[in-house]
Amino acid sequence: MRKHQQEGSEGGNPDHLIALRDEELRGIPAQWVPIDELTVSATPRMGGEDLAYAQALAETGAVLPPIVVHRATMQVVDGVHRLRAAVLQGHDRVEVRFFDGAEDDAFPLAVAINVAQGRPLSTADRTAAATRILSSHPHWSDRGVAAIVGLSPQKTGDIRRNMANPEARTATRLGRDGRARPLNSARARTLAGRLIQENPDASLRQIGRQAGISAATVADVRARLLRGDDVVPPQQRGLDAVPPGPRRTPRPAVADPKSTPQLVSIYEALRRDPSLRFNETGRTLLRMLEACLLVARNQQHIASTVPHHCKGPVSDLLRGFAGVWSGFADELKVEDLLDAQSG
Numbered sequence: 098m099r100k101h102q103q104e105g106s107e108g109g110n111p112d113h114l115i116a117l118r119d120e121e122l123r124g125i126p127a128q129w130v131p132i133d134e135l136t137v138s139a140t141p142r143m144g145g146e147d148l149a150y151a152q153a154l155a156e157t158g159a160v161l162p163p164i165v166v167h168r169a170t171m172q173v174v175d176g177v178h179r180l181r182a183a184v185l186q187g188h189d190r191v192e193v194r195f196f197d198g199a200e201d202d203a204f205p206l207a208v209a210i211n212v213a214q215g216r217p218l219s220t221a222d223r224t225a226a227a228t229r230i231l232s233s234h235p236h237w238s239d240r241g242v243a244a245i246v247g248l249s250p251q252k253t254g255d256i257r258r259n260m261a262n263p264e265a266r267t268a269t270r271l272g273r274d275g276r277a278r279p280l281n282s283a284r285a286r287t288l289a290g291r292l293i294q295e296n297p298d299a300s301l302r303q304i305g306r307q308a309g310i311s312a313a314t315v316a317d318v319r320a321r322l323l324r325g326d327d328v329v330p331p332q333q334r335g336l337d338a339v340p341p342g343p344r345r346t347p348r349p350a351v352a353d354p355k356s357t358p359q360l361v362s363i364y365e366a367l368r369r370d371p372s373l374r375f376n377e378t379g380r381t382l383l384r385m386l387e388a389c390l391l392v393a394r395n396q397q398h399i400a401s402t403v404p405h406h407c408k409g410p411v412s413d414l415l416r417g418f419a420g421v422w423s424g425f426a427d428e429l430k431v432e433d434l435l436d437a438q439s440g
Contacts, residue, residue, distance in 0.1 A: 111241035114202060118209045122194055127163040130193045132184060135166060137173045141208045141218055141226050150216070151181035163192040165210065167203040174203050175210040205230050205245050212247040220413075223247050227256050240420065249417035283329045285310045289318045290328040313427045357393050364390050389422075 140146065154161065161183075164176025173180055174196055183191045196206060208226045211218050218226070227246045230237070231253075243253040289308040292299065293315075301312040301319070308315070318328045364386055373379030392399060403411055 111245050114206045114209050125194045127192045127194050129190045132189055132191050135171050135173055137177055140177050141211050141222055143222050143225055146177055151178045154178055154182035155185035163194045165196055166193045168195040168197050170200055174207045201233050209245045227253055231257050250420045251416055282310050286318050286328045289315050293319055316430055360393055
């Protein structure tokens with residue numbers, strides 16, 4: 098059987114657990130396991146097991162999907178209600194897919210699965226899960242934990258800052274890609290700026306490896322140098338005793354790309370591009386961008402028509418989507434710079 102053992106004492110990373118949830122677990126052959134060998138210690142739901150829901154599952158008589166179990170401890174990771182339904186139906190065995198990762202990763206995996214499928218977790222459930230994961234995995238980034246629990250990175254960061262446990266606020270964070278990076282990258286940004294000036298033809302990834310930061314951060318450093326800005330953002334200055342970062346003579350200022358007329362102009366140019374119009378993925382992207390443009394044009398009217406009881410959930414959702422779009426924008430910018438370097 099293929100095993101998914103997490104390497105290292107700190108376990109896996111968020112992207113690995115999400116990949117397990119979305120693809121890899123389904124490829125693991127299921128086995129029939131005696132029910133009395135399994136244990137249920139904790140679930141992502143603050144209310145615990147819902148016996149009425151388990152009874153309803155049992156009464157359907159349908160064949161239920163395999164549950165997920167952590168092999169080393171035989172603890173149920175996902176499928177508590179399916180397990181209870183099997184007991185109510187009089188079964189002594191249940192179909193299981195085994196998770197072979199670190200024990201500390203079992204709970205984050207349970208949360209990730211429940212966020213994406215089955216009965217939705219409440220906001221309180223997801224907030225409590227984020228608090229627990231930040232305590233057990235303080236080295237995980239806010240964005241990584243947010244992807245697991247279904248909250249925005251901003252909300253996850255707020256939870257971390259409000260925690261009494263000082264270990265949750267580490268000097269380095271493990272990104273979704275599994276790479277550890279400094280929380281305050283002021284020194285690394287300054288080093289990257291000097292490396293770029295010393296070797297302007299070096300790739301983003303090469304500079305990133307030397308400075309210990311991501312290619313996206315190197316891209317931001319390079320953009321700041323081209324504008325003549327300090328390579329260290331204002332919010333990071335003063336946190337470490339670092340000298341001012343290198344500067345370069347700024348280029349002429351350009352119009353604010355965030356203005357609505359410019360957004361319209363950029364969108365119209367993309368909408369006429371055949372490479373986007375004549376394939377399904379491109380048309381999907383254009384439809385998403387059109388929806389964003391609609392919000393940009395009609396923000397005040399839309400905000401005034403949202404029912405009062407929906408304003409909070411809509412705000413949380415928009416902040417979460419903003420984080421997704423921001424990450425997507427960073428990824429595209431890095432790829433654009435890498436393409437320019439290789440062209």
